[in-house]
Amino acid sequence: MTISPSPKYLHEIEHSGLAQTAGHWSEKDYVEELASEHSKMFYMPAPTEGFVLYRFVAGDIEIMNLAVRQKGRGHGKVLLDAFLALPLLGASSPKIFLEVAASNVAARKLYGRAGFVETGLRRAYYRSGEDAVTCLLEVSHESV
């Protein structure tokens, strides 16, 4: 597993089927996001094969996108647990924010199991018109 501040893993994401799994993001979206010095990609190779795209926002972290190539096999849990165990997250006590589509049951369960709390609803947040649920995890040193 690796942390990269650059679009180094775009090739893997685009050509392994990961981008298709992750859905609504285009290659341009990844390139633009990773062009920011605040953005990072946490990539886990097979057998987990997944990524967490996140950015630092005023000392906290926002997860922008997260996906595994093969869904429903527990890989999401392995990926998220590994991400939350990163030492850089334990350096202070950051908050981790994200939004998830209201209908994305697997993701909402995944985040709930990891300790994320659902804090609100953003109506018609996505281009599709779907609502987003906002989630928050307050990372403590005991939990990393």
Ligand SMILES: CC(C)(COP(=O)(O)OP(=O)(O)OC[C@H]1O[C@@H](n2cnc3c(N)ncnc32)[C@H](O)[C@@H]1OP(=O)(O)O)[C@@H](O)C(=O)NCCC(=O)NCCS
């Ligand atoms: C969201 C995602 C990362 C979850 O990873 P996963 O490997 O499929 O999920 P897991 O197998 O670890 O399961 C996580 C939980 O969801 C449940 N689950 C998995 N697939 C499910 C489904 N289709 N419907 C309902 N629940 C489901 C599991 O039972 C598990 O719950 P549990 O802890 O209560 O047993 C993955 O499905 C994915 O890549 N989806 C596409 C991208 C995406 O939607 N990302 C979220 C962006 S916010």
